[in-house]
Amino acid sequence: MKKLSILLIFGMLLLSLAACTHEVHESAVDNKSSKNKKAVQIHNESSKLMQESTQKSQVKKNEKKKEDGSNDQGDVKKVTHKNKKDSVTKGKQSNNSTNESASKPANTPQTNNSEVESKNASSSATSENLKQEESNKKEIEGQSVNATPQQKTVSKSSNESPQQATAPSQPVIAETKLAKQTNQILTVVASGIHAHITLWTKNGDIWGKALETNGFVGKYGIGHVHEGSMKTPYGAYSLGFAFGTSNPGTKLPFRLITPTSWWVEDSNDSKYNTWQEGDHFNKPSEHLADYPVQYEYAVVINYNTARTPWAGSGFFIHVSNGSYTAGCVSLPESQMVQLLRILEPNAYILNVTSESMIKGF
The missing domain is CATH 2.40.440.10 (L,D-transpeptidase catalytic domain-like)
Incomplete structure (x- = not known):
């Protein structure tokens, strides 16, 4: 009877120890998961800020082009190419973060969501840049078409001599x-x-x-x-x-x-x-x-x-x-x-x- 009591006590200690160990493990996992969430959130916010900054810069350039009437399609292509490159780089960074988190089963669903959100954000930015480029092209072409008759008129007026422009009156x-x-x-x-x-x-x-x-x-x-x-x-x-x-x-x-x-x-x-x-x-x-x-x-x-x-x-x-x-x-x-x-x-x-x-x- 005494031995049985000792065994029961020993078993309860083991269960208690196991429960503590499990709680410590879950706490560690929860901490890591929380850190990963914060890292992903920070990354997403950083990407969003960079995209907004790029778009604002692009809008300012487009407004300047519209005022100057200049045809700067090359700069639009460069900005678009840079945005695409940044999006690819950001996608790679997201993939690396996802790969690191993939080794931990508790973080797999969140990592996949982050990757999808990053891809969607990149795709959205690229689509907006393409739309902006199309809009810039149309504005530039419109300005060129509108300017053509005036340029022809100016060219015609500059080539005309005073005698051609105003025929002398005859007696x-x-x-x-x-x-x-x-x-x-x-x-x-x-x-x-x-x-x-x-x-x-x-x-x-x-x-x-x-x-x-x-x-x-x-x-x-x-x-x-x-x-x-x-x-x-x-x-x-x-x-x-x-x-x-x-x-x-x-x-x-x-x-x-x-x-x-x-x-x-x-x-x-x-x-x-x-x-x-x-x-x-x-x-x-x-x-x-x-x-x-x-x-x-x-x-x-x-x-x-x-x-x-x-x-x-x-x-x-x-x-x-x-x-x-x-x-x-x-x-x-x-x-x-x-x-x-x-x-x-x-x-x-x-x-x-x-x-x-x-x-x-």
Whole structure:
């Protein structure tokens, strides 16, 4: 009986010792499990902070790119690559932590959960970065498309010369049918015996003034003429040859006045309205040498080239004597010299009484 009691006591001691040992073991396991949980939690929080920091940095860069309008896709790719690399590194660290914890059965479920959470976080970060990259590309492409018309407009404006951008205004003479027949037109706009005389010349497609002066016309102005009317013929006429006491250097055919030079103005003469050399012609024919001032320099106006009797004859452009003419157009000597040096064959004269009449020719 005494032995039995001793055995019971000894057995109870063993059970008590075993229970204590089991409690110590469970306490150690619980401590290790708690430490592992804290380590995993710290790791997850650290990963989350790093991802948020990376995303904030990326957003700031994108905002800066949008303001500058720069196309920095290379930086987006680098950041994305870096995020992917960081995610892979973090995944490896999570795997190492999982492998260390896998040797302890009590921690296996928590380690697997940590690994899944880490992979999900990495996948989420990568997906967000890819979405951000797509958004950046669309914004950059949109900016490029929107900027293209402006760039084209600026390029076009910078290449255009002032003449191309604003075409020079043409004078009224350029709008006439006469302007299509010749490159030189002498306009004579008269009021009474006084006239405003302008030589228009065409350079390329542009008409401009080559000479401008004041002069005189017939005693009775510009109008419909006949022999002895003392009017300058109205309308447009081609110019013929030049003549005078000396040649100032004209491009027109030139005839030198001699003591026997005449312009026949007798309507009964078969030589009516022509230059002739001879000793005498009936009135009102002109002996050209008798007018050394007026006919020092002169040009024939091709009026009545059909030489119809009594229709009018002997109309010229010549040097002015300071007063009206018998039907010719006169201008100062210096301007007459300049006119003869500019005129070329196929030039025209246009005699009107107002600027508005020019359009009709």
